[in-house]
Amino acid sequence: MSIVNVQNVSRIYRQDSIAVKALNDVSVAIEPGEFTTLVGPSGSGKTTLLNQIGALDEPDSGHIQVAGEEITGLSRKKRTILRLWKIGFVFQEYNLIGVLSAQENVEYVLMLRGVPFRERRAEAQRILAEVGLRGMEQRLPHELSGGQQQRVAVARAIVSKPAIVLADEPTANLDSTTGAALLDLMRGLNAEHGITFVFSTHDPMVMERARRVIHLRDGVIEREERRP
Numbered sequence: 334m335s336i337v338n339v340q341n342v343s344r345i346y347r348q349d350s351i352a353v354k355a356l357n358d359v360s361v362a363i364e365p366g367e368f369t370t371l372v373g374p375s376g377s378g379k380t381t382l383l384n385q386i387g388a389l390d391e392p393d394s395g396h397i398q399v400a401g402e403e404i405t406g407l408s409r410k411k412r413t414i415l416r417l418w419k420i421g422f423v424f425q426e427y428n429l430i431g432v433l434s435a436q437e438n439v440e441y442v443l444m445l446r447g448v449p450f451r452e453r454r455a456e457a458q459r460i461l462a463e464v465g466l467r468g469m470e471q472r473l474p475h476e477l478s479g480g481q482q483q484r485v486a487v488a489r490a491i492v493s494k495p496a497i498v499l500a501d502e503p504t505a506n507l508d509s510t511t512g513a514a515l516l517d518l519m520r521g522l523n524a525e526h527g528i529t530f531v532f533s534t535h536d537p538m539v540m541e542r543a544r545r546v547i548h549l550r551d552g553v554i555e556r557e558e559r560r561p
């Protein structure tokens with residue numbers, strides 16, 4: 334069974350008298366364990382599609398299932414619960430909580446899930462070591478470089494072993510060496526833990542590492558490539 338199933342989804346943004354079809358009748362299925370990227374020019378609908386899959390936004394028409402659950406038409410509360418238990422997010426701007434340490438940022442989602450203090454502390458430390466941040470657990474986000482902050486964001490997204498991680502331009506603010514290291518890290522987590530990853534990107538280095546590349550243009554899927 335597909336882990337993500339997007340069926341005939343349209344999303345129209347209306348501003349004044351203008352309507353922009355950010356997604357126009359998009360259908361796509363993503364299988365468990367895939368490492369997929371969404372690519373396309375600025376404004377082609379990548380972020381809009383990720384927001385739909387991540388239950389951060391709702392379509393005007395069509396249906397979406399994630400991890401076996403129909404998410405279209407869910408209440409706000411049920412969507413929050415779905416995100417907490419099924420989905421990890423990595424945003425371009427990291428979205429770390431500035432007043433919390435790296436470790437506390439990573440622990441936070443486990444706390445929301447009710448994981449006991451000792452267990453979540455140990456798990457956050459283990460995952461921070463896995464992303465190469467041993468010794469930096471107590472630093473605040475502003476005491477870390479951009480690449481290190483993005484590693485914390487990745488650690489936070491994967492610490493709860495979600496079914497799927499959605500990453501919107503995760504390497505956009507990183508130099509190519511740091512970006513490549515981060516991608517290899519995510520590839521490793523994909524292979525080891527079987528977590529499904531879906532990225533949006535403009536970065537050729539990210540596309541090279543993806544097994545499946547979905548090309549969007551003007552809110553439609555233009556074509557896709559698959560690699561061994």
Ligand SMILES: Nc1ncnc2c1ncn2[C@@H]1O[C@H](COP(=O)(O)OP(=O)(O)OP(=O)(O)O)[C@@H](O)[C@H]1O
Pocket residue numbers: 346347348353354355373374375376377378379380381382533
């Ligand atoms: N909140 C919004 N209100 C109005 N229009 C929006 C909104 N969000 C996106 N759009 C429009 O929807 C279209 C798709 O935007 P989207 O952000 O999905 O593109 P993108 O492929 O992620 O682009 P980029 O590569 O620049 O991040 C664009 O025309 C954009 O202007």
Ligand SMILES: [Mg+2]
Pocket residue numbers: 379380381501533
């Ligand atoms: Mg975008």
